[in-house]
Amino acid sequence: MIASVAGTVLSVHLDSVVVEVGGVGMLVHTTPATAASLRTGQQARLSTSLVVREDSLTLYGFGDDDERALFEQVQTVSGVGPKVALAILSVHAPDVARAAISGGDIVALTKVPGIGKKGAERLVLELRDKVGALPGAAPAATTGTATAGAQPQVVEALVGLGWSAKQAEDAVGRVLKTGEAPGTTSEMLRAALRELGR
Structure with a gap:
């Protein structure tokens, strides 16, 4: 597994970045908040999770290990793939998502595209006793003005x-x-x- 990438940011999009690692440009899918915190030409390090499918290898990047841990944890629930897991982190910060899951806040969870009432109930049922904030984890900073x-x-x-x-x-x-x-x-x-x- 590729646990992290570090290098020069070649390009930044709303939900992905390209980071040059050893002369290779790696496309990394991110949340809009993580992408907004990066600038072309700067050095960056992202915690990553590699999702292997029969026809693709897709790299997902995060501002910290806490985001990556939640991304991987929610995918243990049936019906939750990487796209929905990333959508959860796009809508809610990790601590907010964990609080919604542990507190059974179905309304907050159904605000995530791709999660209906049954999906939210499954998340709560399967993860309520497993989610918890990682010690020392800090939320990723966001920058960039919306116009x-x-x-x-x-x-x-x-x-x-x-x-x-x-x-x-x-x-x-x-x-x-x-x-x-x-x-x-x-x-x-x-x-x-x-x-x-x-």
């Missing part, structure tokens, strides 16, 4: 998470109309996901 220019990227990320283009555009439009613009691209995405969860 109207970020709107297409947020819409694209929502479509990638399983919503239709119209649903995504409507949700982002409602977020922008509230008059309280989110401070970061990641916050804009989370606000749009909250709108879609209503």
